[in-house]
Amino acid sequence: MAEIQSNEGGGKKKKGGSKQKKLSVHIDFTPMVDMNMLLITFFMLCTSLSKPQTMEISMPSNDKKITKEDQSEVKASQAITLVLAGGDSIFYYTGLPDYGNYKSLKLTSYDAKGLRAFLLSKNTEAALKVEDLKKQKADLKISQEEYSKQVSVIRSGKNTPTVIIKANDRANYKNLIDALDEMQICSIGKYVIDKWTTGETYLITNYRGNGSLSKSTPK
Amino acid sequence: MSKVKVARKSTRIDMTAMSDVTVLLLTFFMLTSTFVKKEPVQVTTPASVSEIKIPETNILSILIDPKGKVFMSMDKQADMVNTLDSVGNQYGITFTDVEKNKFKLLPTFGIPIKSMKAFLALKPEERDKVLANYGIPTDSTDNQFKLWVRAARKSNGPDLRIAIKADQATPYKVIKDVMSSLQDLRENRYNLITALKK
Numbered sequence: 343m344a345e346i347q348s349n350e351g352g353g354k355k356k357k358g359g360s361k362q363k364k365l366s367v368h369i370d371f372t373p374m375v376d377m378n379m380l381l382i383t384f385f386m387l388c389t390s391l392s393k394p395q396t397m398e399i400s401m402p403s404n405d406k407k408i409t410k411e412d413q414s415e416v417k418a419s420q421a422i423t424l425v426l427a428g429g430d431s432i433f434y435y436t437g438l439p440d441y442g443n444y445k446s447l448k449l450t451s452y453d454a455k456g457l458r459a460f461l462l463s464k465n466t467e468a469a470l471k472v473e474d475l476k477k478q479k480a481d482l483k484i485s486q487e488e489y490s491k492q493v494s495v496i497r498s499g500k501n502t503p504t505v506i507i508k509a510n511d512r513a514n515y516k517n518l519i520d521a522l523d524e525m526q527i528c529s530i531g532k533y534v535i536d537k538w539t540t541g542e543t544y545l546i547t548n549y550r551g552n553g554s555l556s557k558s559t560p561k
Numbered sequence: 562m563s564k565v566k567v568a569r570k571s572t573r574i575d576m577t578a579m580s581d582v583t584v585l586l587l588t589f590f591m592l593t594s595t596f597v598k599k600e601p602v603q604v605t606t607p608a609s610v611s612e613i614k615i616p617e618t619n620i621l622s623i624l625i626d627p628k629g630k631v632f633m634s635m636d637k638q639a640d641m642v643n644t645l646d647s648v649g650n651q652y653g654i655t656f657t658d659v660e661k662n663k664f665k666l667l668p669t670f671g672i673p674i675k676s677m678k679a680f681l682a683l684k685p686e687e688r689d690k691v692l693a694n695y696g697i698p699t700d701s702t703d704n705q706f707k708l709w710v711r712a713a714r715k716s717n718g719p720d721l722r723i724a725i726k727a728d729q730a731t732p733y734k735v736i737k738d739v740m741s742s743l744q745d746l747r748e749n750r751y752n753l754i755t756a757l758k759k
Contacts, residue, residue, distance in 0.1 A: 371576030378583035382590060389594030391652070396724060396752035397611040399672055401740060426733070509733045515625075516729035518736065519607040519755055526610055 371559055373436055399521060402534060414502045422464060424457070424505060425542050428512025432521070433549065436464075439541055447545045452520045461528040464503045471496045472529040497531025499518060505533040514540035598634060601692040602626035609730035609755035619720050621713050622754070624655045624669065625727035629735035630696030631706055632671030635713060641665045643716035648674055648708050656681075671696045674705055699738045707742045714748070723751035 418437040425433040425447070433447050434457070440446035450456040462469050472493055479489045496502075507521050518535070525533045548554070604626060624632040635641050642661050649656055652674050652713065656664070660681045664670070667688075672680045674696045680688060680695075699706040714721055723743065727736060743751060 347646055362660060371580045374580045375576050378580065378587055382583060382587050385587065385590035385594060388596060389590065390597050394606070394615055394726075394754045395609065395611050395757050396613050396615045396754050397609055398613060398750065398752050401744055402749045403744070403747060405617070509737075511732060511734035511737070513733040514729065514737050515727045515731040515733065516607040519609055519729070519753065522753075522759075523609040 397519070397526075398533075399522065417507075420501075420503045422461070422503050422505045424507045425546065426509035426513040426517045426521060427546055428510060428514075430517065431518070433546065435545070439545060441541070441544060442546070444545075444548045444551075447549045449549070452517070457521070457524050458527060458545065461503075461505070461524055461530065465528050465530055468496050468502050468529045469498055477557065493529070494531065497529055499531075502529075502531060505530055507533060507535045508538050509535070510538050510542070579670065599689075600624060601632055601669055601671065602630065602728075604726060604728045605730075605756055606726060606756045608758035610758050611755060612757075613752075615724055615752060615754065616722060619717065620722050620724055621710070621717070622724045622726055623739065624671075625731050625735060625739065626693075626696075627728040627730045629731060630671065630742060631692075631699055632669045632692075632696060633709055633713075634669040635717075637717070638665040638727060640713065641667075641670075641717045644662055644709065644712040645677075647712040647715065648705070649677070651708060654678065655699070674708075674751075691739065699735070699742060706739065706741060709755040710743065710748065711746055714746070723748055724754050 402457070404467065421438075422434060422436050423439070425431060431449065431502070432452060433449055435447050450460060475489055475492055475496075478484050479486070484492075503527060507518070509518055509521075522533070524530075580646070602624065604624060618636055620636060622634050624634065626632075642665050645656060645661065645664050654674060654677070656678070660678065664677075665680045669692070671692065676695070680691065683691065697706045697709060698704065710723070725736075725739065743749075
């Protein structure tokens with residue numbers, strides 16, 4: 343304690359003058375506390391405690407010199423193309439686009455019942471394995487490093503689907519992040535953001551017009 | 562002496578303990594927190610489940626507002642000056658030492674290089690006001706964004722990380738422009754800053 347106890351009134355002569363004077367050194371800490379509180383408030387308001395989360399992505403290289411061997415071809419049976427159209431709508435088709443059949447393009451939604459359910463159904467095996475690993479990690483059976491190592495192995499496994507994300511100019515950034523987020527939730531390791539082509543525009547107008555385009559154009 | 566004395570207690574509270582606590586808290590806040598950078602535009606990042614934390618230093622952050630304006634910020638002042646120099650050089654603009662000093666103190670920059678001199682001559686309060694109206698041009702005819710990124714990469718070396726912080730309502734077109742500019746520079750790995758999904 344920062345006070346030295348002594349007689350009240352410090353230094354009153356009681357018996358003779360031989361006794362040493364006792365001074366009451368009672369420091370009032372209230373202003374100090376006030377100041378500290380102010381500083382704390384300042385720091386709480388002006389700083390951010392948590393670092394922002396990030397999502398790491400690697401984009402394909404634009405390099406035109408890449409040889410054929412370096413390019414990886416995606417099996418049509420494992421390809422899923424997500425088409426992010428404006429107005430929060432999302433479509434998908436599997437394999438190669440079927441321009442003749444407007445029903446090949448399917449409308450879905452960004453919530454758990456739409457896109458996630460579909461992607462999980464395509465990636466059941468990997469998702470189950472990751473789920474199992476998560477449990478093991480929660481039970482402290484495996485370490486964090488071991489967990490991330492195994493997850494990355496599962497994600498790049500042979501039978502996992504490859505997702506191609508295509509967004510048009512009317513889609514917004516949230517749509518893109520939502521789609522990328524689903525890749526993480528559904529343990530899909532192979533995904534790519536690709537350029538929008540006229541093919542997608544055709545598919546969507548065809549879908550919205552219930553196949554009117556494919557009817558009018560000869561096959 | 563038989564009187565029952567009611568002890569008169571002093572109402573003075575000893576603030577020492579309280580002061581101890583506040584000082585401790587203060588120390589905690591000072592050590593753990595990082596200052597919020599002043600950003601010219603308000604940006605709400607979309608939420609994601611990703612839990613990777615961004616490293617604190619050596620970051621080139623690209624801020625994109627809902628209207629598609631692009632701003633940049635770097636954390637090393639020496640590199641900021643180098644970057645300014647090399648971008649200025651390509652447009653034939655040389656900056657004086659006073660201007661360089663002013664530039665390195667900017668929290669965020671996003672000014673077309675041609676108006677940079679006029680901007681740096683303004684008073685700090687005025688700068689904040691006008692900065693939100695500018696933005697680095699990203700269109701293909703005058704892609705200064707590319708120059709800035711290239712210059713930043715050159716002066717910072719390979720450890721520089723690029724982080725994109727965009728508003729959730731930003732049209733994909735703008736994001737696409739930024740991403741393809743980065744792709745042209747062979748910057749294929751970067752971070753997207755998101756908020757934690759609840």
